[in-house]
Amino acid sequence: DAGVIQSPRHEVTEMGQEVTLRCKPISGHNSLFWYRQTMMRGLELLIYFNNNVPIDDSGMPEDRFSAKMPNASFSTLKIQPSEPRDSAVYFCASSLRQGTDTQYFGPGTRLTVL
Amino acid sequence: SQQGEEDPQALSIQEGENATMNCSYKTSINNLQWYRQNSGRGLVHLILIRSNEREKHSGRLRVTLDTSKKSSSLLITASRAADTASYFCATAPDTGRRALTFGSGTRLQVQP
Secondary structure, eight states: OOOOEEEOSEEEEOTTOOEEEEEEOOTTOOEEEEEEEETTTEEEEEEEEETTEEEEOTTOOSTTEEEEEEETTEEEEEESSOOGGGOEEEEEEEESSSTTSOOEEOOOEEEEEO | OOSOEEEOSEEEEETTSOEEEEEEOOSOEEEEEEEEEOTTSOEEEEEEEETTOSEEEETTEEEEEETTTTEEEEEEOSOOGGGOEEEEEEEEESSTTOOOEEOOOEEEEEEO
């Protein structure tokens, strides 16, 4: 069984550029989560989708961040324009039904903004 | 602010010893989960304990939950060098439409 798939695994970009991170959840899972992890702030929930609908986006830091889930098998997290403080590891996770279920994490995307 | 807070932040033990990590939280929960993260990898689910359960076992893992004290502990028995990782507790609220809230983690180092 394929787990949660994220791409790219590593991204290096310059300040001001647009960055798009991609996630494919586990087939049949109805909830999808985007997290950001840094040494300073730990693991932060950015946004949570259920049945492709954003349920909680209170963790999205600012308008530069946007997330979409056009269908049950694909989601994107976009940062435009990117800033050096956005450098972090971004994880996507999915769960079978709802936000309180066991979550399955992808390998993460390490983003470096120069 | 973090719902779950792990204690200690870091723990170093010898192989074969037991490792105990604690998690405290603030609000009512539906369940509490423990996850493990190896360096450079995503989190992996270890065990889930529901609010009406007091203890649960899985292999060398033992989790306890005390809802009156709003705390949980994770015990790893007979630790191995391969157990070296960060361990996170995550709390699931019993109301609303929120998702899990993760603590800041305990970094465990098992010396061979």
